[in-house]
Amino acid sequence: MEACKSSRREREKLRQRQEVLDVALRLFSEKGYHNVSMHEIAREAEFATGTLYKFFRNKEDLYKALILQLSDRFYAAITEVVAGDAPEIEKLQTYVRVKGELFRNNVAAIRLYFEETRGARFKVMAGTEREIRKRHQSVLLSLASIFECGMNRKRFRRIAAPYHLALALDSMANAFLFHWIEDPQGNPYPEDPGTILNILFKGLVGS
Amino acid sequence: MEACKSSRREREKLRQRQEVLDVALRLFSEKGYHNVSMHEIAREAEFATGTLYKFFRNKEDLYKALILQLSDRFYAAITEVVAGDAPEIEKLQTYVRVKGELFRNNVAAIRLYFEETRGARFKVMAGTEREIRKRHQSVLLSLASIFECGMNRKRFRRIAAPYHLALALDSMANAFLFHWIEDPQGNPYPEDPGTILNILFKGLVGS
């Protein structure tokens, strides 16, 4: 009974914590970390100011938690794709497609994520940044191993080191998808970013 | 005489203004816009607080001026390369090399520049952002025209639209150079980013 009740409490608390994170994501991505006050987050999430401090030690902590959660989601989705046992070429195509869906469905999150991922604005974020970089690195290594495999099986040309190809694919995917997010209409290319990326990659490693 | 004196004053003022910008670049890139106070900039630049306001109307103005100056420098260097009349393949190689030098010699600036280039955190930056994007776009178009030329002269394979290739090259260059900046030692690839990029691009458009 006690455990059950405690667990319900626990779950309830987590649900509320998540509500705060959702509101925080919206506000931070709209206005930036320093232009959003704890008061505003509390108001929008319909909690008292003090309650926020039950969920997070301070503003910075809330922010870190948010960024890490986003990172978790993105890399979970990506990792799943990469971990399957489909043919290499198919894995890469799925990777690009899934990443595209992530971008499309989480514009605010993506924007915030990249802002914070690019630069070392916060000394504060040091720990968090390291964590995120580790995940990014792990994705890159997974991609690299896919290239490695494909090369060993003579399906890809060994044009460059697998890790370099991974980095190239990842950066081009980000660039095309970002370009598309920023200005979906006004792009000089009407095709889907995924299609273009496929063409580019077939040109690069295809036989 | 008068003109000379006035000119010397003017030059002196510009020199001091530049000192402030240099200090600001260092501090902003270390700590981020909101974690640097005007007082701190003044102290580090060895001016009085009020003096900063002779050079810049306010903190935001100082920041914009800094970002625009960086943008100017980068795009001046890049544009020069692109505008020459060397063979296409050589132009692209020089583009990558010059960009690499820029990254190597302006680590702090690059870091700050990319931070601010990525996200629309500041409503404030609206005007500035537009300006920067315009320059970026103009570089992309220049690169695209190089690809176009090379294709017309049958030196490049017409694997994708020139603009897409431009975007691909630019993003890969950024990614490799950034990776190298973040952790010059610990990278899993020992080669120079420029070399890798060359290989990748030859694979992509080379015959």
Add this chain to the structure above:
Amino acid sequence: MEACKSSRREREKLRQRQEVLDVALRLFSEKGYHNVSMHEIAREAEFATGTLYKFFRNKEDLYKALILQLSDRFYAAITEVVAGDAPEIEKLQTYVRVKGELFRNNVAAIRLYFEETRGARFKVMAGTEREIRKRHQSVLLSLASIFECGMNRKRFRRIAAPYHLALALDSMANAFLFHWIEDPQGNPYPEDPGTILNILFKGLVGS
């Protein structure tokens, strides 16, 4: 219960707001708007600086609220007198008496009020000044109508236009009362300002 609690809170807040206004009145009338800092008001009122901003949007707002409250008090008292249905001569006498009491009991307020009433120092005060002038005008018109009445009933000589008499009475009352405030002891006339004003006015309009 809820309503009661909320109402108590509300009342408590108003009480505190009034404490701030009281302190502000004292300080502003002693030193003038620009020589009193929010910090000082907060300290004297025994609040934290930030708390002041729960009551007033900014310093200017606090000041306007203060001036308007004074104006309200004064003109409420005056208007009440003027609105009664006593004989005209008696109304005027009461007007002078009540005004005298106001001056005696609110020296600081009166001083501040007249300072700000006289000159258009603040662009800021534009809206407030208009409001105050409207009230003053309404008092003058009430006084004028009293004169008008008295003239129609042949109780007053029609020596000048009613409005002019109103202005004359008002200005003389202010002058005598101010003189008395500034230096209650050292005046060359020992009589009560009210008495003198009565004599003067009887001389002016009395038959």
Add this chain to the structure above:
Amino acid sequence: MEACKSSRREREKLRQRQEVLDVALRLFSEKGYHNVSMHEIAREAEFATGTLYKFFRNKEDLYKALILQLSDRFYAAITEVVAGDAPEIEKLQTYVRVKGELFRNNVAAIRLYFEETRGARFKVMAGTEREIRKRHQSVLLSLASIFECGMNRKRFRRIAAPYHLALALDSMANAFLFHWIEDPQGNPYPEDPGTILNILFKGLVGS
């Protein structure tokens, strides 16, 4: 020669000092003491900032000098009138007329003067205020002596103490003239303030 040169210097300096005072009068009366900077005064008067401090020890000193000069001018003009040997009734009429001219020709000065005359906003002004009050008092006493004279010669009714009549006349003159200054067009009375004051005063002391 030396003396002459020194005297020319002296005169030149006084002329420049006066230019500063003229500019200061305009600016202070437009914006108020605290909303005008020494820099602004210097710029408008076409002097260097530092030069102002050759003429006045500090901003407050400049302000005091300005107010005292205005006071001098006003009371010189007024005193002259009062000192003549015209018949009493005529003196009073001239007093009102001259005062009216002063108001009409020095609107900015009058506005500033009354603002600063009314209240003890500045501890600073303490000394100056005393000085001004002394002059005002002397004018009132002169007026009082005119009434005294007129009464002794049976030309005025002894309706009240001469000093009280002086205060009454002065305050009414200020009120009417001020009213006229504030809104020359929109007044409910079209007559000249002087005319009205004459009527009122004849009613008051005339036989």
Add this chain to the structure above:
DNA sequence: CATGAATGAGTCTTCATTCAT
């Protein structure tokens, strides 16, 4: 002697955080 660039103390205002209810 005039200049005006430089100074830095002082002001208003915001907001993360706490704690009495």
Add this chain to the structure above:
DNA sequence: GATGAATGAAGACTCATTCAT
């Protein structure tokens, strides 16, 4: 446990005054 009023430290910016040129 939740609340939100109160706190006060910190930051952007101004401006009277000085002093090297």
